[in-house]
Amino acid sequence: MSVPPSHIFLLAALLFAIGAAGFFLRRNVIVVLMCIELMLNAANLTFLAASRMHTLAHGARPDLQGPIFAIFVIVIAAVEAAVGLALVIALYRNKQTVSLDDVADLKD
Amino acid sequence: MANLIFYLMAALAVVAALGVVAARNPIMSILALLGSFFALAAIYLVSGFQTLAALQILVYAGAILVLFLFVIMLLNLANETKLERIDLAMFHGRKAVWTFLIAGALLGISAFAALAIVPAAGDAPALPERGIDELQPLADAMFSRYLLPFELVSVLLLATAVAVLVLAKRNRGPLNLDQGGEST
Secondary structure, X not given: OXXXXXXXXXXXXXXXXXXXXXXXXXXXXXXXXXXXXXXHHHHHHHHHHHHHHHHHHOOOOOOOHXXXXXXXXXXXXXXXXXXXXXXXXXXXXXXXXXXHHHHOHHHO | OHHHHHHHHHHHHHHHHHHHHHOOOHHHHHHHHHHHHHHHHHHHHHHOOHXXXXXXXXXXXXXXXXXXXXXXXXXXXXXHHHHOOXXXXXXXXXXXXXXXXXXXXXXXXXXXXXXXXXOOOOOOOOOOOOOOOOHHHHHHHHOOOOHHHHHHHHHHHHHHHHHHHHHHOOOOOOOOHHHHHHHO
């Protein structure tokens, strides 16, 4: 593949921006969590694109920092999804809703 | 050929990401997210990251998305989806304006960084023969140089398991100790 690195970074930026927009726009907590996953994926893609760029720059010597950080990001994403979904279940049990508009108690 | 796959999968990932944000039904959001993850896995694969592509499918598509699906099915949100009014009004209003400003600024800054700062590589990249993240060097690095973060992450996973148990436990009010005898 001979795609320039900047195109991969652009794709990651686009995915992150879409995820951020969804994070602010949507009211369903579960969809908001999915948008966070989308943003974490974009971060992962950035790590891997940087790793690929450094590998190419250093004469095909593999740069392993990117993949290792990407693995850690995947673990953090799993942790975040588990805690977030547990919060959603607790919220639904107490308020019978998953809409963020109905739980904006701290705003008032 | 690999270039074509990259651009096709990039388009698919972006369209699927837009689908996640725009879908009315959360289950459609999950399916769109699944498509986005698979497209990203294909991109990892053609970029020379075969281990990460496998992890992406195993962990993201296989575990995390199933968790999301479980929760949606568990909560029975069929009538809940009507609550969210996804109409054009969602894309007007002050909040939407700020959202598009922030997202656009993010996109602009990162696009500038990608185009102006990242050096353009040569047109004939020579990637390592067996991919960048071959499993054995990756494991060697993970368990030697990055051992401390690895252990910290495992502690984090344990803490998460406990936290999820506490959060998702049904709240029965004050602890009742003599309940165990009659339940059997």
